[in-house]
Amino acid sequence: MSVADADRPLLGVRGLTHDYGGRVGCLDIGFDLWPGEVLGVVGESGSGKTTLLGCLSGRLVPAAGIVEFLTREGPVVDVLRLSETERRRLARTDWGMVHQNPRDGLRMNVTAGANVGERLMAVGARHYGQIRAAALEWLGHVEIATDRVDDLPDTFSGGMQQRLQIARNLVTRPQLVLMDEPTGGLDVSVQARLLDLLRSLVAELGLSAIVVTHDLAVTRLLTHRLLVLRRGEVVESGLTDQVLDDPQHAYTQLLVSSVLHP
């Protein structure tokens, strides 16, 4: 991890605020995400986790705030003030988005290969053989048997669909991946395998990621730092182990003590 020698954050968020007609979505959220760092965002349902992700990805238009992103080419851009063209280009090259439900992130009616190749084709790849080779390579990375390349995602298990979604996002080698409950709805053994895979991919590719989850075990395994959200506000932040082992805020203490241990 090259957190120490990076001299400027990949993503800088300041004063991010969004409301749903008087109801607070998220309020004055600020943080820095450094290259190679994985940030966890936890909190109960309705605490603003998904709203925060929506604002970052440009799906929602926040009422106020700045989201600065250090692009691969060098200049820092304010994501919220990019034109639609630039934002979409960024979203399919330098960013990735992993949805909780793979059906939201995949094209279910085209083969796995086409799903992985779509981003490449969207940014101008026009060589069938090369696109297919890239698809096969990425299926290998996410531990899907390469003979499934011509199968529809419908024929995949939930865990495989989720891994396919990850491959589809990583094929353009993005710098930042946003994940909304990546392990939600999967059984525990599949969760463990997915987490293991995510961890190794993040380490190998030097990815930065923001992982939104309500599962503290996921954050423990995957994330370096943690933001605890409550009613749209950050109530506590710090290193993951520190926050989970020694929670300071009453709400965090409640969250940590609510985890069931079998």
Place this chain on the structure above:
Amino acid sequence: MNEYNFAFLDEQSKRMIRRAILKAVAIPGYQVPFGSREMPLSYGWGTGGVQVTASVIGPADVFKVIDQGADDTTNAVSIRQFFARTTGVRTTERTDEATLIQTRHRIPETPLSADQILVLQVPIPEPLRWLEPRETETRLMHALEEYGAMWVRLYEDITRSGHVETAYDYPVVVNGRYLMRPSPIPKFDNPKLDRSPALLLFGAGREKRIYAVPPHTPVRSLDFEDHPFTVETWAQPCALCGATGVFLDEIVVDDKGGRMFVCSDTDFCGRRREASAGGPAR
């Protein structure tokens, strides 16, 4: 013929459609919305083409109508008669004589020239329609030139059957910018769109869209570098006129499996047979 205004449509409607045509010519391949009128013709029979024709036809024009390559089918005959009655212009079946040609499903085999206008009837103008049902979203995709989904479709075709399965209405990119449906012409005719000396106008009546390919505009059929675009070929020449390198129709001639392949372009075929007296008789 005097009960109707010249070319049936009233002058204001024609002006409105001409404005749409001008915009379409100015932005090659872009679908311009227009206020499509009720025509004395069912949707799907060429209401869009008829309105475009009515707006550009003049008394000096020589008019030809093609339906699937033929001049003598019901649709072609009706539309030709309709404009003969409402304008009094001279009609023809000869491609080289015509100045204005309305066509459905074919581009003539005889090369077009700079003083000709070809009007194509379009059922569904939106090339992204089967990939994205929302009109708001497809317009945005055109605006942002976001055509990745179309390539995904081609990828799927090649993956499943080894080649692109689309044989008609094969998507093209006009002037390096807009993705366009060339109307249901066979992909055999796609190369004729590229840098055509004639003005090509496309009218979709039900969908209320007009688009155009101005003369000498580059039109490229979508393909992959390692799976280049190809057109149909036939093992035998036309059974009537002996032409090769033209689009042939398969005709069943008896109930014992007999069949023959003949030119789809009846004018082209007929004149070849006239020219060579020794050619096989019909």
